Amino acid sequence: MSKFMPSRRAAHKTMLCLAASAAALCLAPAATASPWPDHPIQMVVPFPPGSSPDTLARLIADPLSKALEQPVIVENKPGAGGNIGTRYASKAKPDGYTILLTINGPMVTAPTLYKKTLGYDPTTDLAPITLVGTSPNVLIVPADSPAKSVQDFVAMAKAKPNTLNYGTVGPGSSSHLSMAMLEHQAGISMQQIPYSGFPQVVSAIITGDIQASFMVPGLAVPQISAGKVRALAITSLQPSELLPGIPTMASQGYPGFEAISWDAMFAPGGTPEDIVDRLNQAITQILADPSVKQKMAALYFSAAPSSPDQLTDLMNKDKARWGAVIDRLHLSLD
Incomplete structure (x- = not known):
């Protein structure tokens, strides 16, 4: 046998080692992979x-x-x-x-x-x-507003085009776009007054500096309950158990109005x-x-x-x- 040729036993041993190494490589990812999650x-x-x-x-x-x-x-x-x-x-x-x-x-x-x-x-x-x-959002007006419904409010806006002011928390906000959608659907035009936040919007509604706003219920409801502002509508398609007694925009002549x-x-x-x-x-x-x-x-x-x-x-x-x-x-x- 040539000195460069391995013995049959040595070759067999080498093949076993290679097979064992391959098996170890196949198992390595599963053995070392960390389950998610393993840190915060x-x-x-x-x-x-x-x-x-x-x-x-x-x-x-x-x-x-x-x-x-x-x-x-x-x-x-x-x-x-x-x-x-x-x-x-x-x-x-x-x-x-x-x-x-x-x-x-x-x-x-x-x-x-x-x-x-x-x-x-x-x-x-x-x-x-x-x-x-x-x-849902809530459409609110001052407590002493003549508007008792969305129809009343729209009639006021039509009687005084570009005169009524509404409050928002900035251009492009939900409060702005919701009122813009109402303006389009109702054929009215009003003036947007942007504020830094909804607390300032609520204060402006209470003092009568603005005539309306679509806003989050978390800040509106306490003032509604206290009689300082009036809720005209909510912007869900169906009445809300969280805001009982407040009708939807959809039920007041604006089907599909949702915000x-x-x-x-x-x-x-x-x-x-x-x-x-x-x-x-x-x-x-x-x-x-x-x-x-x-x-x-x-x-x-x-x-x-x-x-x-x-x-x-x-x-x-x-x-x-x-x-x-x-x-x-x-x-x-x-």
């Missing part, structure tokens, strides 16, 4: 502490931590109507360790309002997880589907908890979990509705 998760909220998105996020974070057996840490990144924090989350690594709770504005109207400077595309840079909660505020959970685009599914299942179970529902109701939000596809459908529907309003206004905030 960041829940980005693009609004300040104390805001309704922040409150909802903290309501979900604790039970979600227990469900995933890892801390879920709420981090506020406010600014630009929620666009800054939403953009931050959209650029995060899609590994399941950054999630986002935001409202409809940054996801639906911002891409139309900020065509040049938004810095993210909600349809590709963020992956829907689930809808969290919904809340719902919603909060939803997203992950960076490209996050693995199994992680998205697990988050969806965990958050859905949390939102079914009666104590969570009760706490959300105190904020005038109804728990409304959904599938990722249902959330995508809602976004597309809202984008079409509000995009038409924005186009009629020729409104751009770039």
